[in-house]
Amino acid sequence: MSESSLRSAVSTFHELGIRAYVALATVLFLAFIGLVGVFNPESSLGALFDILTDKSTLASALRLSVPIAFAALGGIFAEKSGVINIGLEGLLIIAAFFGVYATDVTGNVWIGMGTGVLASTLLSGLFGVVCIEYKADQIIAGLAVWLIALGLAPFLSQVIYNGPNTESVSSLQSFTIPVLADIPFFGALFSASPIVYLMFIAVAASWYTLNRTAFGRWVIASGENPKALDTAGVSVSRVRYAAVLLSGVLSGIGGAALSLSLGQFIGNGATMVNGKGFIAIVAYLFGNYNPIGAMLATLLFAGLEAVQIALQVGDVFAIPQSLVRTIPYITVVVVLALVGHTRLPAAAGDHYESGEE
Amino acid sequence: MKAPDRLVDLFVRLRGASGTERLLISLAALFLSMLVGTVLILFAGLLAENGQPAMSVFGIGFAYNPLTIFDKLFLGAFGDPLNPAFRPLQGEFAWIIRPGFDPLNGQFANTMAETTVLLFAGVAVAIAFRAGIFNIGAQGQLVVGALATALVLLPIAPHITGPVGTIVLLTLGLLVGGLAGGAFAAIPGALLAYLEANEVITTIMLNFVATSTALYLVSTHFKDPNSFANQTVALPDHATFPSFIFAARQDFSVLALLFAIVSLVAIWYLLNHTSLGYDIRTSGIQPDAAEYGGVNAERTILSGMVLSGALAGIGGAVYVLMILGNFQVGVPSYGFDGITVSILAGNNPIGVGFAGLLFGVLKSGSIVVDVGTDVPPELVGVLRGLIILFVAMPEFFRMFGARIIPDSQLNGYDEVTDDE
Numbered sequence: 162m163s164e165s166s167l168r169s170a171v172s173t174f175h176e177l178g179i180r181a182y183v184a185l186a187t188v189l190f191l192a193f194i195g196l197v198g199v200f201n202p203e204s205s206l207g208a209l210f211d212i213l214t215d216k217s218t219l220a221s222a223l224r225l226s227v228p229i230a231f232a233a234l235g236g237i238f239a240e241k242s243g244v245i246n247i248g249l250e251g252l253l254i255i256a257a258f259f260g261v262y263a264t265d266v267t268g269n270v271w272i273g274m275g276t277g278v279l280a281s282t283l284l285s286g287l288f289g290v291v292c293i294e295y296k297a298d299q300i301i302a303g304l305a306v307w308l309i310a311l312g313l314a315p316f317l318s319q320v321i322y323n324g325p326n327t328e329s330v331s332s333l334q335s336f337t338i339p340v341l342a343d344i345p346f347f348g349a350l351f352s353a354s355p356i357v358y359l360m361f362i363a364v365a366a367s368w369y370t371l372n373r374t375a376f377g378r379w380v381i382a383s384g385e386n387p388k389a390l391d392t393a394g395v396s397v398s399r400v401r402y403a404a405v406l407l408s409g410v411l412s413g414i415g416g417a418a419l420s421l422s423l424g425q426f427i428g429n430g431a432t433m434v435n436g437k438g439f440i441a442i443v444a445y446l447f448g449n450y451n452p453i454g455a456m457l458a459t460l461l462f463a464g465l466e467a468v469q470i471a472l473q474v475g476d477v478f479a480i481p482q483s484l485v486r487t488i489p490y491i492t493v494v495v496v497l498a499l500v501g502h503t504r505l506p507a508a509a510g511d512h513y514e515s516g517e518e
Numbered sequence: 519m520k521a522p523d524r525l526v527d528l529f530v531r532l533r534g535a536s537g538t539e540r541l542l543i544s545l546a547a548l549f550l551s552m553l554v555g556t557v558l559i560l561f562a563g564l565l566a567e568n569g570q571p572a573m574s575v576f577g578i579g580f581a582y583n584p585l586t587i588f589d590k591l592f593l594g595a596f597g598d599p600l601n602p603a604f605r606p607l608q609g610e611f612a613w614i615i616r617p618g619f620d621p622l623n624g625q626f627a628n629t630m631a632e633t634t635v636l637l638f639a640g641v642a643v644a645i646a647f648r649a650g651i652f653n654i655g656a657q658g659q660l661v662v663g664a665l666a667t668a669l670v671l672l673p674i675a676p677h678i679t680g681p682v683g684t685i686v687l688l689t690l691g692l693l694v695g696g697l698a699g700g701a702f703a704a705i706p707g708a709l710l711a712y713l714e715a716n717e718v719i720t721t722i723m724l725n726f727v728a729t730s731t732a733l734y735l736v737s738t739h740f741k742d743p744n745s746f747a748n749q750t751v752a753l754p755d756h757a758t759f760p761s762f763i764f765a766a767r768q769d770f771s772v773l774a775l776l777f778a779i780v781s782l783v784a785i786w787y788l789l790n791h792t793s794l795g796y797d798i799r800t801s802g803i804q805p806d807a808a809e810y811g812g813v814n815a816e817r818t819i820l821s822g823m824v825l826s827g828a829l830a831g832i833g834g835a836v837y838v839l840m841i842l843g844n845f846q847v848g849v850p851s852y853g854f855d856g857i858t859v860s861i862l863a864g865n866n867p868i869g870v871g872f873a874g875l876l877f878g879v880l881k882s883g884s885i886v887v888d889v890g891t892d893v894p895p896e897l898v899g900v901l902r903g904l905i906i907l908f909v910a911m912p913e914f915f916r917m918f919g920a921r922i923i924p925d926s927q928l929n930g931y932d933e934v935t936d937d938e
Contacts, residue, residue, distance in 0.1 A: 247718060291907060291910065291911050291914075295911035295913040295914040295917075296911070296913045297907075297910040297911040297913070298910055300652055300718065301861065301906060301909075301910040302907060302910045302911070304652075304654065304718075304857065304906060305903050305904075305906035305907035305910055306903070306907070307903070308854060308857075308858075308899070308902055308903030308906060309900060309903030309904060309907065310903070311854075311899060311903070312896055312897075312898070312899025312900035312901070312902060312903050313558075313899075313900050313903075315894075315896045315899065316558075316562070316894055316896035316897055316899065316900055317562065317565065319894030319896055320562040320565055320566050320892075320893075320894060321565050321566070430848075431726070435726075436722060436723065436726055439718075439719050439722050439723065442716075442719055443719055446716075481734050481737075481738055483730045483731070483733040483734035483737065484730065484731070484734050486730050487726065487727045487730045487731065490723040490724075490726045490727050490730075491723075491727060493719070493723050494705075494706075494709070494715070494719075494720050494723050494724065494727075497709070497715040497716060497719055497720055498709045498713045498715045498720075499713075500715075
């Protein structure tokens with residue numbers, strides 16, 4: 162490697178800032194556990210190494226990524242267009258419930274998926290009208306979307322199923338590619354729910370849409386400089402509606418996939434969504450509004466969640482379950498503190514008045 | 519406060535048609551939420567399996583009758599004071615209060631107990647919102663305050679008895695709750711002030727941490743060995759709020775309610791008549807201008823957050839010392855109700871008093887609805903979100919109002935309403 166390319170690599174590292182340090186720290190930590198695991202397989206860290214390299218851990222990390230990644234992609238579009246959608250959690254909840262309910266009624270998982278997406282899109286449309294047409298405070302309207310879903314899903318579940326949890330319905334089956342699925346660890350990539358594949362496609366498509374299409378440019382302009390977009394003859398509020406509805410569609414896929422991979426909606430307490438919508442927000446902030454960065458951040462959080470579940474089952478460090486469960490949440494807080502001030506799109510949170518009215 | 523500041527303050531208050539406007543918006547939002555709630559009840563009645571039609575409109579049988587539900591929701595919370603023989607619409611008049619109605623009934627005591635805790639949760643959220651901080655973590659701060667109060671009082675309560683003991687223990691309990699809640703809120707407060715970490719996310723994440731940590735501590739170290747539930751042993755009676763007026767078996771103390779009302783007035787005074795309050799309000803309205811005017815932004819954020827957390831923590835202490843008598847996991851979502859209470863009150867501490875009572879009625883009435891009908895109490899959870907949504911869009915009501923009263927009649931009022 163020549164000196165100049167080394168220098169450019171170092172400067173890229175500095176540009177990435179805290180993100181690069183977190184990635185480096187993660188890699189070093191994994192390498193450390195790897196070394197201990199190889200040389201001292203009997204120790205607790207050795208057991209952790211076994212968990213980390215287990216195919217089922219990757220499989221569960223991928224499964225847990227789905228709702229977070231889809232909600233994060235949706236959040237990127239909405240926020241890039243200038244509408245901060247803090248109600249992603251609510252969209253996931255409503256899609257998770259209606260996905261299971263429609264599957265129960267029709268007996269078809271894919272109709273269930275579609276209904277979940279529809280419910281989430283309608284709710285995001287309501288959010289859009291409230292924020293764009295009636296100029297509500299976006300944060301408060303987003304909180305309202307979350308609280309409405311948090312009340313509505315268990316309410317409907319009580320009415321229909323006489324309890325906060327629905328009955329079990331048929332679930333999404335995983336899709337296995339023979340031979341490739343037998344590869345150690347990475348085989349999990351080839352034996353997963355179709356939604357996991359769809360997630361990777363959606364990440365690539367979102368990146369392409371934002372960076373290479375006219376719609377992507379409009380979305381970014383609508384968030385950065387709505388006046389310029391308006392001058393260019395594109396309706397700012399239409400672009401924002403489209404972006405908010407898109408966040409509803411994407412979150413809907415994530416939410417419906419969450420409940421349908423289990424075949425049940427769980428509505429106790431914070432429901433089965435359990436903060437994933439808020440973790441998604443941190444994932445895209447950490448990913449700096451880049452779909453690929455958001456996906457990597459999602460994998461970090463979902464990976465921690467998967468390891469946390471495996472730790473609970475394996476009882477490795479003899480830490481009580483209720484404390485292990487806090488690890489992903491504390492990590493999110495730490496990451497958010499490290500990322501600190503994120504550069505929001507310039508017009509995010511602002512209403513835009515078109516001069517034509 | 520300096521004279522020019524006073525003048526500014528006066529103008530802010532004089533601009534005050536906005537106060538009436540806010541009240542109207544809150545009432546309209548409440549009305550609209552009820553309307554949507556009615557539609558929801560009718561719709562839910564269609565979905566309900568094996569429900570007997572309670573009413574039928576245009577030949578469609580609905581399993582639930584919204585009028586019955588709202589009757590139980592609002593009047594049930596007061597113990598059904600109305601006389602069934604009082605039917606003015608049918609021309610039958612009787613004494614409006616039913617014979618044998620006990621104004622100190624258990625359901626009303628429950629309503630007032632819920633209200634008391636909600637006043638603290640509501641004012642906790644209000645003071646943070648006024649400072650421009652979205653503290654969604656009142657729930658976690660309340661849980662931490664409740665837990666700390668129980669854990670500190672449990673070992674010492676048996677050693678301090680008598681009436682003096684009650685005073686000492688209650689004061690200590692409230693103090694511990696406030697300190698614990700404030701300390702827990704200091705984490706997201708400091709992260710926001712010094713690292714600009716978005717407080718909405720950090721406080722929500724810390725809610726999960728608080729719940730899980732409480733579960734861990736209670737289930738492993740402080741569990742009542744004679745109970746299957748995850749709860750501590752009960753505090754002795756002399757360590758809990760004494761009952762006046764209401765019967766001792768009811769978990770409501772007028773003393774605690776008075777303390778809550780005094781706290782609301784104190785916070786109102788702090789916001790409107792102290793320099794910290796002035797800093798908090800100006801930071802909330804115009805953070806840049808406030809900082810330019812010499813307000814230390816970081817310190818104001820931190821103190822606003824700690825104050826908010828302390829109030830939520832005191833709410834948790836009251837919940838333990840008045841309602842539970844010990845600590846149990848699964849604390850009801852007072853913190854989230856507090857958000858609605860505060861938003862409905864326009865983040866005004868005195869308004870919180872009324873909004874808190876309304877929500878106390880809803881929470882207590884939802885239990886009556888649950889017992890008396892098939893409609894689940896989660897209905898209140900939906901109303902909670904709807905109310906926030908409607909209050910959040912004042913523009914909707916303004917446009918609606920503009921359609922009824924044409925602009926020409928409003929000339930001259932425009933300046934007052936527009937700069938809200």
